[in-house]
Amino acid sequence: MKNLLLLFCTAFLIVSCGSSSGTKSIKAESIDPEEYASTITSDELKTMLYTYASDEFEGRNTGEKGQKLAVEYLKGQYKSMTVPTPLGDDDYFQEVPLEKHKVAEGNLTINGNDYLNFEDLVVLAAPYSINMSIDDIVYVGFGIDDDNYSDYKNIDVKGKFVLAKAGEPRDADGNFITSGKTDNTKWTNGRQSISSKREAATENGAKGLIFINNEQFSKYAPYYQSQAASGSTGRLSLKSNTDGMIMILANEDLGKEIYASIAKNNTPKLIETAINFDIENKSETIISENVVAYIKGSEKPDEIVVISAHLDHEGIKNGEIYNGADDDGSGTVAILEIAEAFKTAEKAGHGPKRSILFLHVTGEEKGLLGSRHYTDNDPIFPLENTVADLNIDMIGRTDPKRTTGTRNYIYLIGSDKLSTELHHISEEANTKYVNMELDYTFNDDNDPNRFYYRSDHYNFAKHNIPVIFYFNGTHADYHKPTDTPDKIQYDLLETRTRLVFYTAWEVANRAERIVVDKATE
Structure with missing residues (x-):
């Protein structure tokens, strides 16, 4: 009788414990x-x-x-x-x-000759105002840094201003070297070429970029001039904790003043020249x-x-x-x-x-x-x-x-x-x-x-x-x-x-x- 009673109690405890555990599990899983x-x-x-x-x-x-x-x-x-x-x-x-960006004012003096805002150049990016002179600039050809072709491969541009021109090189069959195709790439495709060449200069540590592109300059200059005249504010951007990079878009005359052989020579090199930058950042x-x-x-x-x-x-x-x-x-x-x-x-x-x-x-x-x-x-x-x-x-x-x-x-x-x-x-x-x-x-x-x-x-x-x-x-x-x-x-x-x-x-x-x-x- 004692054994039977003990067996019964044991079975009761097992069932009770199992039931209690099961109830908790069901409760946890039944949250609807x-x-x-x-x-x-x-x-x-x-x-x-x-x-x-x-x-x-x-x-x-x-x-x-x-x-x-x-x-x-x-x-x-x-x-x-x-x-x-x-x-x-x-x-x-x-x-x-x-x-909040406003159109910056920028003028350059190169070898004693003045180049004016909207007539010869527009300031696309100026995170701060500057008035400074330099006695050399690094010419980086097309200003491309790509897996298949790089103008930055054998030249140091850290902390310097660089000069780049529009376009990109082709092979003997007329294909772009960067892609192997004739279709425009990010290095030649209008506005995208501006951002691509700016990013390449930034990633290589350049302080500033003067980009020579007659076609884009003819579009940007009148627009920026009208924006400046109306006092309009432009785009918003995150305020950088760093100085950022200055970028100037300019015409071919200004490019030739810095480097007379810019149209014919694609080889990067250091150019000795006297440039004075006078740029006023009007952003807030x-x-x-x-x-x-x-x-x-x-x-x-x-x-x-x-x-x-x-x-x-x-x-x-x-x-x-x-x-x-x-x-x-x-x-x-x-x-x-x-x-x-x-x-x-x-x-x-x-x-x-x-x-x-x-x-x-x-x-x-x-x-x-x-x-x-x-x-x-x-x-x-x-x-x-x-x-x-x-x-x-x-x-x-x-x-x-x-x-x-x-x-x-x-x-x-x-x-x-x-x-x-x-x-x-x-x-x-x-x-x-x-x-x-x-x-x-x-x-x-x-x-x-x-x-x-x-x-x-x-x-x-x-x-x-x-x-x-x-x-x-x-x-x-x-x-x-x-x-x-x-x-x-x-x-x-x-x-x-x-x-x-x-x-x-x-x-x-x-x-x-x-x-x-x-x-x-």
């Missing part, structure tokens, strides 16, 4: 994100977007009044949701120092802001999942406000709703295992400036700890050129380019929760639109951080004042926002960090 996704609603998205894309925000042009109102609005939303900032205290703003420094908020991970807080969208748009042009409801007001309010969903989960005791960074970047329309500042200059969290970036840029409309399939779709770009796992997670999350049509049309490496390189996720991807870019495609109101909140399809905006949330949920809560199996050099 649909409960939290239900907080993402078309009504809330609509209410926020009608404010965010209103005339009051003046098109949210980077560095201007409307953009300042926008970042304060976002800060207020996060504070009302009690979603904290990773910067501490009440600081939701990551400052992004920018330079402005400060813009990325907005950052986050939810700290419960188990792996040092691993970060970024959800990003750009907060800026085109501002006011010719008296018309470019509201940017779809581009990218839709992505901006989507992140706010996703943050609310994660915060609701956290309050219920089901916060994400990994940390979530909600990143609203500035200056996307000016060249992905805010995201580049975050990744290249000032990552708040180490890039090596960043698991993925889910980037949302235009998810409130439909593409009129998409003639097959239903309206219940989203274009996905980049999901499989760096991590096979991320792609599978994305597909599975969609099948399990949303069941939209995932359209990979623009994910093709040969896509002529090159959308993969045109939104903020790319600044993460170039650092081998897996990305997904969510996109509805362009439409007739793209980058026009008619991109207004009344044209947003809010049911689609809700569904697409939930898809991003579900994907982020899966990435943040899986046992192992996703693997980067397709890293680029």
